Amino acid sequence: MLIYNAEIHTMDSRGVIENGWIDTENGKIKALGEGAPDNIPEDSINAQGGMLLPGFIDAHTHLGIIEDSLDFEGDDCNESTDPFTPQMRAIDGINPFDRCFEEARMRGITAAASSPGSANACGGEIAAIKTYGRRIDDMLIKSCGIKFALGENPKNVYNGREETPITRMAITALIREGLYKARRYVHDMDSYYSDSENYDPPEYDIKCEALMPLLDRKIKAFFHCHRADDICTAMRISREFGLDPVIIHGTEGYKIADIIAAEKLPVICGPVICDRCKPEMRGLELKNAAVLHENGVKIAICTDHTVTPIQYLPLSAQAAVKGGLSFDDAIRTLTVSSAEILGIDEITGSLAPEKDADLQLYAKDCNPLDMMSEPLLVMVGGEICRREI
Known part of the structure; x- marks a missing residue:
C-alpha cells in the first residue's frame, strides 16, 4: 500500500518530511521518501497533505x-x-x-x-x-x-x-x-x-x-x-x-x-x-x-x-x-x-524501513490530540483498521 502527498512525521532523525510518500508491504514499511514516488499504483492513497504519524502507543x-x-x-x-x-x-x-x-x-x-x-x-x-x-x-x-x-x-x-x-x-x-x-x-x-x-x-x-x-x-x-x-x-x-x-x-x-x-x-x-x-x-x-x-x-x-x-x-x-x-x-x-x-522501538513507534506498518493519517491542519479529531486512516501491522479517505 502506497500513501503519498503526506506530511510524514517520522519521529526519528529524519524529522518531518513535508511532502512525502510511504510504501508498506507484508505488514512492514518497505520504503519512504520525499516528493512524489516514481510509480503510483491505482490502489494508492492520496493523503491530500495530511499528517502521517506512527500509531500511538499507550505505555501503561x-x-x-x-x-x-x-x-x-x-x-x-x-x-x-x-x-x-x-x-x-x-x-x-x-x-x-x-x-x-x-x-x-x-x-x-x-x-x-x-x-x-x-x-x-x-x-x-x-x-x-x-x-x-x-x-x-x-x-x-x-x-x-x-x-x-x-x-x-x-x-x-x-x-x-x-x-x-x-x-x-x-x-x-x-x-x-x-x-x-x-x-x-x-x-x-x-x-x-x-x-x-x-x-x-x-x-x-x-x-x-x-x-x-x-x-x-x-x-x-x-x-x-x-x-x-x-x-x-x-x-x-x-x-x-x-x-x-x-x-x-x-x-x-x-x-x-x-x-x-x-x-x-x-x-x-x-x-x-x-x-x-x-x-x-x-x-x-x-x-x-x-x-x-x-x-x-x-x-x-x-x-x-x-x-x-x-x-x-x-x-x-x-x-x-x-x-x-x-x-x-x-x-x-x-x-x-x-x-x-x-x-x-526496533519494531514500532517511528516510521522507518523494516519497522511494522503501524501508522495513522489525519486531515491537513488537524490537531491529532484534539478531542474532536479522528484519524482518516489507521494501519496496524499493515492491516487497514480504519479508512475514511
Whole structure:
C-alpha cells in the first residue's frame, strides 16, 4: 500500500518530511521518501497533505485484562491471594475481543502495554501488544517487564485481611526477599551447569524463574509509584539488584525531577485525566510531565485504562500540553518515547524501513490530540483498521 502527498512525521532523525510518500508491504514499511514516488499504483492513497504519524502507543494500561462492562467475571488483573506473584503473565488474562481494542484502534492507538495490577508487591509480567487481532499470541510484541507496586494499593488490599504487607516497609521487604531468592537461584543454577558432578540443580521455583530475565536486565522492572518517597524506594531497590527500572505514574515526579533525571529513570506519566481519588494522588498536577521533561527525564503519557478509557490517550497528552509540554514533545510521548521505554522501538513507534506498518493519517491542519479529531486512516501491522479517505 502506497500513501503519498503526506506530511510524514517520522519521529526519528529524519524529522518531518513535508511532502512525502510511504510504501508498506507484508505488514512492514518497505520504503519512504520525499516528493512524489516514481510509480503510483491505482490502489494508492492520496493523503491530500495530511499528517502521517506512527500509531500511538499507550505505555501503561490494563487493556483486555480488565474487560469493559464486566465486574469480577472480566477482571483478571490482580491475583491478590498472594502478595508476590512474578509468575503471573498478563498475556494469560487478556481478552482480545474486548470492545476497547476497537475503540483504541479507531483513535489511532496501535499498541499498548497491558499490565497486571498493583494489588500485589509484585503483580507479574507485562505484555506489550498490538491492538488488532483475534489471538493474543499473534498480537504480542514482547513481554517487556515485571510489574511491582509500592505504596497505597498493596497496603489497602492486605490491611483489610490483616496479612502482610500492611506497611511500605513490608512491601519493600517482600520485593527484596523475592529478588534475593531469585539471585541465589541463579547462582545455584550456574553452579550446577558449570559443575554438574558436584552440584545439584535447585528445586524448581516458578517465581525465581520469572525473575531471572529481570536480574539479567533482559526485561525491565516497572514500579507503580505515585509519591516521591516511593519513587526513591524504587531507585533504591533497582540499585541494590542492578535492575533496569521504569516508573509508572510518577505523580509526584515534579517534586524530585532533578533526582529522577540524575538516575536516568524514565517515567510513564498518568493517568492525567482523573480525580485525586486516593491520598497518594493528592499531589496530581498537569505540570508533572512538562517539569520532568524540562529536567531531561524520558517520559511517556498513559491512560492507565480502565481508569481513563484508552481512546482518551491523545486527550491525555493534550492535557499535558496545557500543563506546559510542547505539542511536538507530547506527540513523542505517545510514539517513539513510549516505544523506547517499553523496549519495542526496533519494531514500532517511528516510521522507518523494516519497522511494522503501524501508522495513522489525519486531515491537513488537524490537531491529532484534539478531542474532536479522528484519524482518516489507521494501519496496524499493515492491516487497514480504519479508512475514511
